Amino acid sequence: MKSEYRLGIDAGGTFTDFVLADKSGQVRLFKALSTPQDPTLAIKNGLALISEELGVPANQIIPNCDLCINGTTVGLNALITHKGAKAGLICTAGHEDSLEIRLGHKEDGYRYDPEYPPATMLVPRYLRRGVQERVLSTGEVRTPLNEADVRAACEVFKAEGVETVAISFVWSVLYPDHERRAGEIVREMLPGVVLTLGSELYPQVREYTRTSTAVVNAYLAPIMKRYVTAVDAYFQSLGAKQPVRYYQSNGGLAIGQAMTDRSVYAINSGPASAPAAGQYVCEPFGKKDVITVDMGGTSFDITLTKDGSTNINKNIDFLRYRIGVPMIQVETLGAGGGSIGWIDEMGLMQMGPQSAGSDPGPACYGQGGKLPTVSDANLVMGYLNPDGLVGGRLPLSYQKAHDAVKTNLADPLDLSVERAAYGMFTIVNANMVNGIRRVTVERGYDPRDFVLVGAGGATAAHITALADAIGIDTIVLPKLASGLCAFGQIISDVKYNYMATAPLRLESDAAYARIDELYNQIEAQGIAHLKDDGFKGKDIVIKRSLDMRYVGQVHECTVEIDNFKVDAKSIGKVIAAFHKRHEQLYTYSEPHSVVEVVNIESTVYGVVEKPARMTIGKGVSADKAIKAHRDAVFSADGKRVKTPIYDGTPLGAGATIHGPAVIEEVTTTIVVEPGWTARLDESGSYLMTRDKKGAK
Known part of the structure; x- marks a missing residue:
């Protein structure tokens, strides 16, 4: 630093x-x-x-x-609330409806549901203006750009008060001049609008993905600006x-x-830093297979890292909008400390996805909230300190939490308040476990092979219960858990993704030379960008990948390669890497089939110096850190158990606590359920392990 x-x-x-x-x-x-x-x-x-x-x-x-x-x-x-800017789209005539056609299908899970409603269009139909122009798949211009059409579109946008414009033409990635000229006209006639060119933002094939990505970008750009x-x-x-x-x-x-x-x-700015933080806190324990879960007040985010590498998504439907640019793979669901408990038409208790948020917040916050939330349930069960959170800065009302659970759930379901609160706790945990299964079991991973890392202010109260349910034996819970994503930011590097389209069969020296030329072009942009930002040569790192497929296949897979000159001598390494990746994904490869490249990508990093690692000194032993006892609920019968409450602040490295117990850190509360042990490591994380006999 x-x-x-x-x-x-x-x-x-x-x-x-x-x-x-x-x-x-x-x-x-x-x-x-x-x-x-x-x-x-x-x-x-x-x-x-x-x-x-x-x-x-x-x-x-x-x-x-x-x-x-x-x-x-x-x-x-x-994007969630559809409160972005008023946007317009200029596209190739005849392609005004590609956003709504959506390649002819609905999202996975709803493909055959006739009652599933269409997605809300970020650009209404009357603000999608087609212009005469056409480029062929060879890059040849068939129809020149009709500039009068572009000017007519601008007149409409001006009259309608459009703040931002996206331009996306067919095959513009092979011949971007039409988009660039249209952009010049937009800047001339609408100097105040924010402009997005699809061929610059996402220069890769697939017209729908490029157009949708450009529209989402345009929709958000004025807000972000x-x-x-x-x-x-x-x-x-x-x-x-x-x-x-x-x-x-x-x-x-x-x-x-x-x-x-x-x-x-x-879009996923916050939770995207969780994997970096999760890997960092697991380094002292030699763990590289990590599931990081972040339960805040509103949502529950899950990321997975295998062998030290975090999954990256491209070309996905996010909140029903196709986005092509690379994003850290984050599974998000409406399960947080503010998730509201309610009774459905079948008379069954449900949790979320509605949230009380920060205003009015859970009933226990005393800011006007009347509905029972996860935080209210945790307070009723004795997990949270009734004197308040965040070192007492956020006072809590036990009575308001009790009344909210009793009035809205316990009395209608003829349950005790304790049993109703534990039911809320169990249901929200089940929702979160299902999310963990989606990023593990449904993608071919066994969650029992991973370490569970807790992030977010609310996670620590649920972490041992989640591990129990998913079969994980080891948890790493940093003292900084409630701000782990913010911590992940300060240990991350500057990073830019640069892409280019390269529809080439790997059969000739000309193809190899073209790929190498494109890599050099896009990487030069990234290096220049980082040098302007103050980075020097030794601080700039480049990682390459290609989207490849066998000739005749519809979809491609992403293959990572090392940095080397792509030519007749090295192309064998590229093709071998593709065969290996194809077999990993689909269990087979075709070594005798012709391979083609669709797109190339370079990720350019500006390596940032990392802060010194946090260390914990000797401090006090666990028995000297007990500050009180509370009656807490750990079972469905609602019975309360006298539970020691530990002050986490003075604990020293090596302090060991056996469940049932509650450890109160300044910004988070750790529930150690029966059958679990927590040991504070000198790195500032609690290593939590399931007792050999198994948790409850």
Whole structure:
């Protein structure tokens, strides 16, 4: 680290987390309630908490930060709520409806459901304007661009108050001149709009995917631009010496301008940093197969890392919109501390996906919430401290939690409040376990081969129950669990993805030369970008991949290769890597069939110096950290068990706690269920293991 501090900020649906690391390796964690109406307000509130603890004003802290990193849900929330900008689309005439045709099918799981409603279009039909132009699959121009059509589209957009425009033409990846000229006309006639060119944002084949990606980007760009502008201005007012970095869905950092131009990369900004953090906290234990779960106030996010490599998705339907750019594979469901319990028409208890969020929040927050949530259930069962969360900064009302559960669930179902609360706990756990199975069992992985890493403020109360249900024997739970995604940001690198279309059969020297030429072109862009950002040659790392298939196949698979000159001598390594990957995915390969490349991609990293690793000293033993006992519920019968409550702050490395127990850290509460043991490691994480006889 070049300066005294590094700051990571992760804005969630309920809380915004702040992680401040210093040169010595000390890491401090702070939490402020999120402010969806003005996300920058939560940042100001969080910095006020940091200033209070350090005794130093924010305008002295920020100039001493080598990096200030922001993970945000602004783009995601705009897409979920359909509150993006008013967008227009200019496309090849006759292709105005490709967004609604959606390649002729619905999403997986609903393909044969005639009652499943169509997706809401981000660009309404009257704002999708076709223009005369046509490029063939050879790159040859069949119909020149009709500039009058583009100008007519701009007149419509101007009259309708369009804020942002996407341009996507057929085969523009082979001949982008038409898109570029159309973009020049848009900038001339609509100088205030944000412009997205499909051939620049996603220069790969598949017209629908490229158009959809461009539209999503355009839809979010003005929202992200306003957010980035506000955040950048605020940090500059505090004397920031470095530009704010923003976390991308691909698992890397980017400057604000890149996030504005490539807003689609901001969609999963927050949870995308979880795998990096999960791998980091597991390093001291030699674990590389990791499932990281993050339960916040609103959602539950799951990521999987196998052999130290995190799954990357491309060409997926996210929130019903096709997105082609690479994204960390995150399984998200509506299960958080604010998830609301309710009774369905069959008289059965359900949990979520509706959430109380931060406003009004769970009933126990005392901010007007009346419906029972997961946090209310955890308070009723004795898991949470009735004196409050976040070191007492967030007071809790046991009575309001009790009344919410009793009125809405216990009395209607003729249950005791304790049994109803445990039922809420069990159901939300089952929902989360099903999500874990989707990223493991349904993709060919055995979850019992993985370590479970807990992230998020609410996860620690559920982590041993989740591991029990899924059959996992080992849990790593950092003291920083509630801000683990923010911590993941400060240990991540700057990362940009560059792509090119290369529809070539691997049969000639000309094909090999073309691939090598394209790699050199796109990598030169990335290197120049990073050098402008202050990175030097030794800090720039490049990883390559290709989308390949056998001639005649419809779909391709992504193959990673090393950095070498692609020519007649090295092409054998490329083809061999494809055969191997094809066999891994589909259990067979065809070594005698002709192979073709569809797209190429280079991921360019600016390697950031990492902060020193956190260490825990001797501290006190477990028996000296017991501060109270509470009656807690650990079974469906609702019976309460006298449970020791440990203060996690003074615990030293090696302290060992046997369940049932509750460990109260400043920003999270760890429930150690019967049959589990937690040992605090010097790296700052609890290593939790199932007793040999098995948990309850």
